[in-house]
Amino acid sequence: xETVTRAHLVEAIFTQVGLSRNESADLLxxxxxxxxxxxxxxxxxKISGFGxxxxxxxxxxxxxxPKTGEEVPILPRRVLVFRPSHVLKAHVNGTxxxxxxxxxxx
Amino acid sequence: MTKSELIAELVVANPHLTxxxxxxxxxxxxxxxxxxxSRGDRVELRGFGAFTVKHRNARTGRNxxxxxxxxxxxxxxxxxxxxxxxxxxxxxxxxxxxxRAARGA
Numbered sequence: 001x002e003t004v005t006r007a008h009l010v011e012a013i014f015t016q017v018g019l020s021r022n023e024s025a026d027l028l029x030x031x032x033x034x035x036x037x038x039x040x041x042x043x044x045x046k047i048s049g050f051g052x053x054x055x056x057x058x059x060x061x062x063x064x065x066p067k068t069g070e071e072v073p074i075l076p077r078r079v080l081v082f083r084p085s086h087v088l089k090a091h092v093n094g095t096x097x098x099x100x101x102x103x104x105x106x
Numbered sequence: 107m108t109k110s111e112l113i114a115e116l117v118v119a120n121p122h123l124t125x126x127x128x129x130x131x132x133x134x135x136x137x138x139x140x141x142x143x144s145r146g147d148r149v150e151l152r153g154f155g156a157f158t159v160k161h162r163n164a165r166t167g168r169n170x171x172x173x174x175x176x177x178x179x180x181x182x183x184x185x186x187x188x189x190x191x192x193x194x195x196x197x198x199x200x201x202x203x204x205x206r207a208a209r210g211a
Contacts, residue, residue: 002142
């Protein structure tokens with residue numbers, strides 16, 4: 001199992017789009033920053049054929065330190081959840097999806 | 107926000123690029139992540155998060171409507187874990203939090 005990093009994505013943009021490596025790196029940051037900004041503002045992001053990133057509000061609850069058994073309050077917080085589209089799920093399972101199901105399900 | 111809205115905003119922010127180029131960039135990013143996960147690789151983007159593939163064993167599920175037992179095959183599912191920076195940004199909603207004070211308060 002390999003780990004794909006920013007460098008790989010920059011290389012892919014470089015070869016696919018024909019921008020310089022520097023510009024490709026810059027644009028990748030732009031994309032990630034735009035996604036982050038949107039999620040930070042509490043909005044969800046739907047990428048069809050890929051999945052949905054959404055922000056979920058969690059209420060206060062009592063947690064426990066598993067080592068000491070001590071009760072610790074977990075404060076209300078906002079968390080990010082990712083729901084993969086069925087197209088992405090199919091890719092991961094090696095079952096290439098039928099083109100007819102490529103509707104906007106993300 | 108949808109993919110096309112994302113592209114539209116990036117086009118405005120990058121007037122030196124054509125809309126077609128921006129679209130290709132965004133598609134390349136998501137296609138590369140999809141391809142990596144399809145190979146069983148993980149994608150780690152520091153500050154943003156990591157995409158990994160998790161394996162689920164075969165199990166006996168139930169049809170919630172009829173209650174009858176259904177065999178569910180083993181499968182792989184894509185999983186995303188937000189990075190530290192993004193997780194904190196989402197939680198605070200962009201409001202800067204003084205590191206120490208926030209913890210102690």
